[in-house]
Amino acid sequence: MKNETRFPAISDLAERAQRRVPKFVWEYLDSGTGNEKTRFRNRAALDKIGLMPSILHGESTPDLSTFLLGAKLPLPFGIAPVGMSGLIWPDAEYHLASAARHLCIPYTLSTVATVAPEDIENFIGPNAWFQMYPPHDEKIRQDMLARAQASGFKTLVLTVDVPVASRRERQIRSGLTNPPKLTPRLLAQVAMRPSWAIGIARRGMPHMRMLDAYISKSTENLPVNAHIGYLLRTSPDWEYVKSLRDAWPGHLVVKGILCSKDAQLLQETGIDAIWVSNHAGRQFDAAPASIEVLPEIRQASNLPIIFDSGIEGGLDILRALSSGANFVMLGRAWHYALAALGADGPEHLANMLKADLHANMGQLGARSLDTLPKPFQLK
Numbered sequence: 526m527k528n529e530t531r532f533p534a535i536s537d538l539a540e541r542a543q544r545r546v547p548k549f550v551w552e553y554l555d556s557g558t559g560n561e562k563t564r565f566r567n568r569a570a571l572d573k574i575g576l577m578p579s580i581l582h583g584e585s586t587p588d589l590s591t592f593l594l595g596a597k598l599p600l601p602f603g604i605a606p607v608g609m610s611g612l613i614w615p616d617a618e619y620h621l622a623s624a625a626r627h628l629c630i631p632y633t634l635s636t637v638a639t640v641a642p643e644d645i646e647n648f649i650g651p652n653a654w655f656q657m658y659p660p661h662d663e664k665i666r667q668d669m670l671a672r673a674q675a676s677g678f679k680t681l682v683l684t685v686d687v688p689v690a691s692r693r694e695r696q697i698r699s700g701l702t703n704p705p706k707l708t709p710r711l712l713a714q715v716a717m718r719p720s721w722a723i724g725i726a727r728r729g730m731p732h733m734r735m736l737d738a739y740i741s742k743s744t745e746n747l748p749v750n751a752h753i754g755y756l757l758r759t760s761p762d763w764e765y766v767k768s769l770r771d772a773w774p775g776h777l778v779v780k781g782i783l784c785s786k787d788a789q790l791l792q793e794t795g796i797d798a799i800w801v802s803n804h805a806g807r808q809f810d811a812a813p814a815s816i817e818v819l820p821e822i823r824q825a826s827n828l829p830i831i832f833d834s835g836i837e838g839g840l841d842i843l844r845a846l847s848s849g850a851n852f853v854m855l856g857r858a859w860h861y862a863l864a865a866l867g868a869d870g871p872e873h874l875a876n877m878l879k880a881d882l883h884a885n886m887g888q889l890g891a892r893s894l895d896t897l898p899k900p901f902q903l904k
């Protein structure tokens with residue numbers, strides 16, 4: 526049976542992914558923080574958004590293109606940064622960057638990815654973004670920015686919703702440490718997932734490649750539960766955003782915004798776009814659903830808004846766009862696709878999202894993304 530028939534929804538990909546990766550990897554990818562209320566709130570709030578169907582519009586193929594940060598993009602969705610992607614599926618960052626280049630959509634490389642910017646420079650397209658967890662050492666920061674720029678990343682994303690490490694209880698229960706250490710317990714989980722294990726064995730245990738350059742005598746003998754990524758980074762403040770604005774010549778996006786007041790203040794710092802996100806419910810279990818706060822953030826700011834958290838299909842993308850977003854990102858879904866289908870996964874997911882956008886825009890009689898109706902709350 527073809528992939529289109531076997532895996533018509535993101536949930537089908539997630540189900541297969543879970544069967545193909547070790548338990549600790551699945552828990553890393555899939556879990557939220559606390560009781561996962563924020564994670565499920567994202568789904569519940571998206572489900573409440575109604576869009577009125579509109580009839581008798583004749584034949585048309587909807588135009589899915591949009592403009593963002595000076596570029597015309599053929600699709601309204603892209604790839605959010607995911608740390609340690611290559612632990613989730615071997616060579617994940619290469620597959621995702623190549624798929625994004627082919628599709629002409631943004632791919633965001635995380636500071637804590639398993640490849641460094643220069644490893645991937647021949648795989649990225651013109652819409653490659655670099656996501657920064659801000660180092661407190663000024664020299665390291667300058668060096669990171671220079672490396673990202675020299676490798677062809679033109680947009681910088683500063684993530685601000687990880688001021689401290691969050692606790693993910695499912696992840697802790699699975700035995701995963703930071704950095705990942707293959708204990709007998711984890712090895713037993715690995716032994717049950719041969720395709721993942723063979724792929725990883727060929728490449729060696731993934732680690733945060735970009736940070737290799739900054740491991741000094743003081744950090745190299747860390748206890749096993751200390752994570753080099755956390756030691757290097759700081760909790761940024763408003764001054765940090767301003768200094769980053771001065772230091773980075775390309776587009777600057779701030780990710781992890783849930784409050785309209787913050788959106789207003791950010792606009793004054795000269796950044797180019799706001800990324801509304803609750804990090805898929807991975808950081809704070811009392812946070813609102815990203816989609817709940819999107820309309821008031823739209824009201825408060827004229828900046829382009831990128832949106833993520835909980836998107837599970839084309840209809841969710843339309844819900845976010847009609848609620849004020851200019852562009853939508855997905856994180857976990859790309860990794861479910863990779864773990865389910867390997868290198869074919871990202872293209873399969875993109876085709877699924879395109880088909881879903883077409884089908885739902887047909888119901889709305891919308892020929893382009895700027896003609897979507899206003900959303901309303903379903904009872």
Ligand SMILES: Cc1cc2nc3c(=O)[nH]c(=O)nc-3n(C[C@H](O)[C@H](O)[C@H](O)COP(=O)(O)O)c2cc1C
Binds near residue numbers: 553607608656807858
């Ligand atoms: C396993 C995992 C790792 C992540 N790592 C990062 C990261 O390194 N930097 C970052 O800004 N966001 C990170 N995120 C958050 C994503 O960029 C994005 O905000 C979120 O996954 C979107 O929600 P979705 O997964 O429901 O699409 C991570 C998310 C996941 C699931």
